[in-house]
Amino acid sequence: MENKTPAMDIEKLGKVYTRGKEEVTAIQEISLQVPEGKFVSIVGPSGCGKSTFLHIVGGFIPKTRGTVRIRGKEVDKPGPDRGMMFQESALFPWKNVFDNVAWGLEIQGMEKAKRDEIVEHYLKLVNLWDFRNNLPSELSGGMKQRISLARVLAFNPDVLLMDEPFGALDAQTREKMQVELQRIWQESNKSVMFVTHDIDEAVFLSDIVVVFSGRPAVIKEIIEIDFQRPRTLDVHKTQEFMNIRNHIWDLLHQEDGKSDEEGM
Ligand SMILES: Nc1ncnc2c1ncn2[C@@H]1O[C@H](COP(=O)(O)OP(=O)(O)OP(=O)(O)O)[C@@H](O)[C@H]1O
DSSP: OOOOOOSEEEEEEEEEEEETTEEEEEEEEEEEEEOTTOEEEEEOSTTSSHHHHHHHHHTSSOOSEEEEEETTEEOOSOOTTEEEEOSSOOOOTTSOHHHHHHHHHHHTTOOHHHHHHHHHHHHHHTTOGGGTTSOGGGSOHHHHHHHHHHHHHHTOOSEEEEESTTTTSOHHHHHHHHHHHHHHHHHHTOEEEEEOSOHHHHHHHOSEEEEEOSSSBOEEEEEEOOOOSSOOGGGGGSHHHHHHHHHHHHHHHTTTTHHHHHHO
16 A cells, blocks of 8 residues: 655644643544645534644644644744634725735745745736735735735745634635635645635535544544546535535534533
């Protein structure tokens, strides 16, 4: 059997937060392997530890136990091999779209000609090249998130970590962004770990959906989604999609109250 190094390899990860004298176990123990090029979503009850998990993989917060490897290399702090995207776009309001995407490359010391070429490539990939001279305030929420995505991709990270990136968008824009993200992901060929509250979003986008239990998080189930790509929004109407969605819904509702009660 082929034995390829996974893009992300999380082994026996545990996280305990300390609040004064109190200890909060956010993650009991999670092991997860994300194969190269796959799109993996994480869903789970509110407060179960999804963001904590993603931020540990990103190296933004320290783990208590376990190991995180990106393409076989152990990591415990942020690095250019991991690109992170959040719910809010965090663009510089005083810089135009082009300069927002160029910024990270500029501080890396990349020469201008090369930088300009990369920025043009990614702004075209997210279909916003015509808006390169606009300020973020002149753009819609969906456009801002596409620029954030262009900015992250411009760094050419090995893996993309996304924490509810469409959480602040209206339902229709959100669906359009899912279709766009699928296209961009297929063209860029990255491995993705995507945290969402939205079951439909997870099923539509993913090769694999990982369902977390209530806090402290463990993996409740790993579900493979094998609808053909590229998927269109019509896939929502198929019986198979509805069956998977209902199954995940049942798994999450078995967990009702567990995280919130303890997490208050
Ligand atoms: N800095 C912190 N200090 C102490 N406890 C924390 C800290 N950050 C998160 N927690 C606790 O850890 C648990 C998991 O939080 P986390 O934000 O990872 O969950 P989540 O599943 O992403 O939540 P949501 O779905 O609501 O976004 C919660 O009980 C939260 O209160």
